[in-house]
Amino acid sequence: MRQNSGGQKKDMKVIGITGGVGCGKSAVLAYLESEYAAVVTELDGVAKNLQKSGQECFGRIVSQFGTEILRDDGELDRNRLAETVFGDPEKLAKLNAIVHPEVKEWVREDIARKRKDGVGLYVIEAALLPTAGYESICDEMWYIYAEEPVRRRRLKESRGYTDEKITQMIASQPTERMFRESCDHVIENSGTLENTKEQIGELL
Structure with missing residues (x-):
């Protein structure tokens, strides 16, 4: 072992x-x-959850890209966000710099929790x-x-x-x-x- x-x-x-x-x-x-x-963790699903209203990641994305990427209900419009960064390497890099570290930290913490649970x-x-x-x-x-x-x-x-x-x-x-x-x-x-x-x- x-x-x-x-x-x-x-x-x-x-x-x-x-x-x-x-x-x-x-x-x-x-x-x-x-x-x-x-225990299966799909990173795209983790990213979606972290981008919901009220999450720190959500706030940083809105601060970076503006409220025009929001739906009427206040949640992120993922299609509109994708259109905003598509074809713009600089904007995509900024989005990834916000989301990827948050996802990785969540995964590290979840691994620790599951290890403690005996998974x-x-x-x-x-x-x-x-x-x-x-x-x-x-x-x-x-x-x-x-x-x-x-x-x-x-x-x-x-x-x-x-x-x-x-x-x-x-x-x-x-x-x-x-x-x-x-x-x-x-x-x-x-x-x-x-x-x-x-x-x-x-x-x-």
Whole structure:
């Protein structure tokens, strides 16, 4: 069993799950929850909660981008915010500088809570995990890989996306090389779920 810097036993495993759109991360997360009683934290969901009215993150975003990004009910209009930062690297960097540290701090605190509760497996999911600096938080990073034609078929069938939209989404995410270089293990998820489960079983 690994030791942490304080010399105490580290009995909860923390795994980072990442991969491009359409690679099948959701199926992997569901399996880890049902079969291994994993606590799954999706960073996009954490970010959404931290951006609700009353949260410190919400106030800093409004101060930076103005009240025009708010809906009539006073909550953030995420689509309007996305339009504000889209295509403007400086504005996007400012938004990320507000949100990302808050999300990471929440995750650190949640890991500490779950470890105290005796949880055995904690999973962090995000497509942008390789660029978000979570290597120091995770014991292992897993790249869920699927061939591009498979990803495109899944996205068309499950979400009704066009080829153009899929191409734009893939282009906005880390490259396959970046995913592979930043992760400890690759889960091949182009085939059947049973095959994917076998690979997970070998790692856990």
